[in-house]
Amino acid sequence: MYIEDIAQVYEEEELNFATDEEEQRIRFKMNTKVSPDVSFTARIVNETTALFTTILPMNIPEAKRDAVALYLNRANWGLLLGNFEMDPNDGELCYRVAGCFEENEPLADEIVRRMTYVGFNMFDKYVPGVFAIVYGNKGPVEAYEEIEAAEREAQAE
Numbered sequence: 001m002y003i004e005d006i007a008q009v010y011e012e013e014e015l016n017f018a019t020d021e022e023e024q025r026i027r028f029k030m031n032t033k034v035s036p037d038v039s040f041t042a043r044i045v046n047e048t049t050a051l052f053t054t055i056l057p058m059n060i061p062e063a064k065r066d067a068v069a070l071y072l073n074r075a076n077w078g079l080l081l082g083n084f085e086m087d088p089n090d091g092e093l094c095y096r097v098a099g100c101f102e103e104n105e106p107l108a109d110e111i112v113r114r115m116t117y118v119g120f121n122m123f124d125k126y127v128p129g130v131f132a133i134v135y136g137n138k139g140p141v142e143a144y145e146e147i148e149a150a151e152r153e154a155q156a157e
Contacts, residue, residue: 005106006042006050009113033124034131042116050099050107052082054119056127059091064134068093071133071140075126075147081118084126093130095119125151 003024010017017028024044029037039055060068065088072084082097097115101107129143
């Protein structure tokens, strides 16, 4: 798989992206329900792995990182595709998804789409809990339980 294979899917999606063929990387920004200017990177890591990373446009303040880390641990539990990560040194928060494929065989277009958009969807679901911790002084358990309760309500409707 080559970065051009992913770029073709993004062209079909009419995304405004930049390609760095030397680095085998694509970048773009997207507004989500919870945050504008969310960054995204798709990168070919090696002959059989692609990495899709969605990055929050703000870093978590140092004083809130431990609480956010506990919250993210709860959010990550049971996820089927991808996971949240936070750099403990600078507070960068991202959602990563790795795609594995056969050497010289591209991922199916629909798989590329799913791995691209899952991070944005997870941000919309779980970043409100991060914001509740950072700006609302909620604890990680309380923030997580509120997100899960809202999800149950939405599913019941």
